[in-house]
Amino acid sequence: MKKVLVLGATSAIAQATVRLLAARGASLYLVGRNAANLDAVTKDAATRGAAKVESKAVDLNDFATHEALVEGAFQALGGLDGVVLAHGVLGDQAESQATWTATEAVLRTNFMSAVSLLTPLANRFEAQKAGTLVVISSVAGDRGRQSNYVYGASKGALNVFLQGLRNRLAKSNVAVVTVKPGFVDTPMTAHLPKNKLFASPEKVARGLLRAADSRKNEVYVPGIWALIMLIIKSIPESVFKKLKL
Amino acid sequence: MKPLESWGRYPRVEQRTQPLTWRSDTLPEVSGPVLPHGLGRSYGDSCLNGGGTLLLTAGLDRFIAFDPSTGVVRCEAGVTLDMILRLAAPRGWFLPVTPGTKFVTVGGAIANDVHGKNHHCAGTFGRYVRRFELVRSDGSRRVCAPDENPDWYGATIGGLGLTGLITWAEVQLKPISNPYVLQETVPLANLDEFLVVARESEADYQFTMAWVDCLARGKKVGRGLLYRGNFAPPQFDGLPLAKSHLSHGIGLAVPMDMPSFCLNRLTVSAFNWLYFHRQNGRPKQRLTHYDPFFYPLDAIYGWNRIYGSRGFLQFQCVVPYSTARDALKDILERSSRGGLPSFLSVLKTFGDIPSPGWLSFPRKGVTLAMDFANRGEKTYRLVEELDRVTREAGGAVYPAKDARMSPESFAAYFPRRVEFAGYMDPAFSSSFWRRMNPVALPFSLESERAAGAPHPPSVLALR
Numbered sequence: 001m002k003k004v005l006v007l008g009a010t011s012a013i014a015q016a017t018v019r020l021l022a023a024r025g026a027s028l029y030l031v032g033r034n035a036a037n038l039d040a041v042t043k044d045a046a047t048r049g050a051a052k053v054e055s056k057a058v059d060l061n062d063f064a065t066h067e068a069l070v071e072g073a074f075q076a077l078g079g080l081d082g083v084v085l086a087h088g089v090l091g092d093q094a095e096s097q098a099t100w101t102a103t104e105a106v107l108r109t110n111f112m113s114a115v116s117l118l119t120p121l122a123n124r125f126e127a128q129k130a131g132t133l134v135v136i137s138s139v140a141g142d143r144g145r146q147s148n149y150v151y152g153a154s155k156g157a158l159n160v161f162l163q164g165l166r167n168r169l170a171k172s173n174v175a176v177v178t179v180k181p182g183f184v185d186t187p188m189t190a191h192l193p194k195n196k197l198f199a200s201p202e203k204v205a206r207g208l209l210r211a212a213d214s215r216k217n218e219v220y221v222p223g224i225w226a227l228i229m230l231i232i233k234s235i236p237e238s239v240f241k242k243l244k245l
Numbered sequence: 246m247k248p249l250e251s252w253g254r255y256p257r258v259e260q261r262t263q264p265l266t267w268r269s270d271t272l273p274e275v276s277g278p279v280l281p282h283g284l285g286r287s288y289g290d291s292c293l294n295g296g297g298t299l300l301l302t303a304g305l306d307r308f309i310a311f312d313p314s315t316g317v318v319r320c321e322a323g324v325t326l327d328m329i330l331r332l333a334a335p336r337g338w339f340l341p342v343t344p345g346t347k348f349v350t351v352g353g354a355i356a357n358d359v360h361g362k363n364h365h366c367a368g369t370f371g372r373y374v375r376r377f378e379l380v381r382s383d384g385s386r387r388v389c390a391p392d393e394n395p396d397w398y399g400a401t402i403g404g405l406g407l408t409g410l411i412t413w414a415e416v417q418l419k420p421i422s423n424p425y426v427l428q429e430t431v432p433l434a435n436l437d438e439f440l441v442v443a444r445e446s447e448a449d450y451q452f453t454m455a456w457v458d459c460l461a462r463g464k465k466v467g468r469g470l471l472y473r474g475n476f477a478p479p480q481f482d483g484l485p486l487a488k489s490h491l492s493h494g495i496g497l498a499v500p501m502d503m504p505s506f507c508l509n510r511l512t513v514s515a516f517n518w519l520y521f522h523r524q525n526g527r528p529k530q531r532l533t534h535y536d537p538f539f540y541p542l543d544a545i546y547g548w549n550r551i552y553g554s555r556g557f558l559q560f561q562c563v564v565p566y567s568t569a570r571d572a573l574k575d576i577l578e579r580s581s582r583g584g585l586p587s588f589l590s591v592l593k594t595f596g597d598i599p600s601p602g603w604l605s606f607p608r609k610g611v612t613l614a615m616d617f618a619n620r621g622e623k624t625y626r627l628v629e630e631l632d633r634v635t636r637e638a639g640g641a642v643y644p645a646k647d648a649r650m651s652p653e654s655f656a657a658y659f660p661r662r663v664e665f666a667g668y669m670d671p672a673f674s675s676s677f678w679r680r681m682n683p684v685a686l687p688f689s690l691e692s693e694r695a696a697g698a699p700h701p702p703s704v705l706a707l708r
Contacts, residue, residue, distance in 0.1 A: 048308060
């Protein structure tokens with residue numbers, strides 16, 4: 001990936017990824033919601049050696065801007081060969097259970113806005129017969145659990161969408177990489193008590209780029225989550241529904 | 246509340262933590278005092294805030310600009326010296342002043358006005374800080390520079406993080422044409438020889454420091470090895486700059502606290518004997534990469550764990566030349582008699598280049614740093630005695646390395662402390678500051694007492 005669009009560039013994992021890409025001398029188009037924070041990430045990337053850095057502050061929940069945003073990124077960098085989609089919200093399960101509005105907000109950001117962005121991006125990549133789409137999903141999308149099934153559902157839906165997209169774009173030489181991090185120590189999880197399973201954003205970013213470079217389909221980062229989720233997925237539903245997970 | 250240690254792992258206090266992420270954010274609202282905390286490489290309690298909250302600055306680690314033609318780097322306060330070297334060294338720039346570890350943040354380097362092996366010709370880190378932003382708890386933000394808010398600039402450099410939060414800073418780097426250092430090692434028979442050779446070396450060498458065998462007694466007090474060096478001239482052996490700068494990474498790690506029986510008078514003296522006699526009594530020259538030259542201990546990740554879970558106390562003082570010989574002899578002899586001697590005792594000379602910081606520690610004279618494994622009361626008493634000897638010799642003790650100096654000493658060492666106190670942020674405080682100012686207590690110390698921190702047996706000890 002030499003010319004990369006990063007959506008949600010101020011998220012911790014995206015920032016760590018941007019640093020690695022900048023050190024490789026990639027050209028970057030960074031998108032985030034908060035202009036001041038986005039500016040901090042942009043200057044950091046430029047200082048660390050990115051060949052070119054452009055940025056745009058937009059709220060990705062405004063779907064009407066997406067077509068123009070994608071067009072702008074292609075224009076600014078003179079084409080794209082990579083996308084890292086990293087924006088998302090954790091939401092609050094209790095609130096989501098209480099009101100549809102809260103649930104809808106999670107689904108809109110994590111699933112619908114991603115689909116809205118990936119639609120024009122996939123079409124352009126399909127037409128140019130090249131490119132890598134990297135999307136940050138979550139292990140939470142592998143199985144619904146009472147503690148965060150709304151977030152999990154948004155990521156699970158995203159996973160299925162990406163599967164289909166991968167299937168469609170395989171013949172066009174476009175890679176679709178689903179990245180499934182486990183717990184990551186970021187501002188998104190600042191309120192949670194930490195344990196040994198929490199990985200640093202840097203570690204996740206390295207795993208993400210490794211997967212992108214080798215055009216993997218689905219990867220768990222860190223790898224231990226492949227095993228954990230294998231176990232969790234193989235528990236029979238009749239038993240699973242009685243567990244407090 | 247959770248324990249977060251300083252590098253010396255003593256004292257231990259309970260405090261809350263609050264990570265910072267963006268430099269444009271306002272300060273988080275918390276009850277009780279706050280203190281910025283970078284990587285916690287200060288040894289004692291100057292980076293701790295018992296009963297209060299530490300504002301963790303590690304997340305403020307972004308670069309803002311670097312100009313390879315002028316060597317000016319602007320970055321957030323949580324950027325480490327290591328990150329700056331990785332960015333700048335391949336492009337021919339180096340830190341103007343660096344302490345013995347590169348794992349300190351720029352904010353921490355300013356707050357402690359750190360010094361390096363080149364103090365005699367370069368002064369302190371603060372002299373190369375062109376400007377920085379200071380955020381106060383009242384929401385105000387000011388850019389501080391020698392000609393812009395100079396009073397805030399002077400109070401904050403060496404200000405132990407108490408004047409507010411530094412969000413970003415601009416530092417002038419210095420050009421190098423080679424990442425290698427031409428180093429010479431000279432054996433020293435005793436303290437007198439050190440005083441002569443160190444002064445002589447100042448004229449021709451940018452970097453000097455001496456390792457001292459602190460178990461040597463009698464005529465051999467101060468026996469050691471003096472290291473002096475300069476950056477090597479350009480392009481020796483045709484080694485390209487860009488590829489050679491990363492030849493060293495983190496090598497070994499200390500995986501766990503070492504049991505205390507590993508470290509005793511016998512093992513330390515064997516180590517010191519071997520270390521000294523490796524030299525064969527002759528000066529030796531060699532070419533060495535900047536990493537092992539400036540940061541020998543960084544290669545052993547977590548080296549503070551060799552002192553075990555009780556940690557250790559570091560003591561660093563500076564004494565004027567007029568009293569240096571007697572005071573240092575006294576200090577070395579006391580430390581060799583009392584308690585456990587340290588692996589690493591370092592002597593070096595400070596020049597008279599002034600720092601812009603009001604509470605800056607370095608001043609013209611000779612400085613000695615030692616660490617002592619924490620053996621409880623015995624060790625505390627020893628360090629307190631060394632503090633007293635330093636004060637009587639007209640010297641000063643370094644707050645970043647201190648856990649036991651007395652409030653009277655602090656007042657004697659830092660005459661501008663009263664002026665400084667007027668610039669402190671009312672919401673900021675530290676365990677060190679409360680220990681040094683036991684009468685004016687802006688905050689309750691109940692929680693610190695409850696955490697079981699031992700009480701200093703000082704006359705002014707109110708806790």
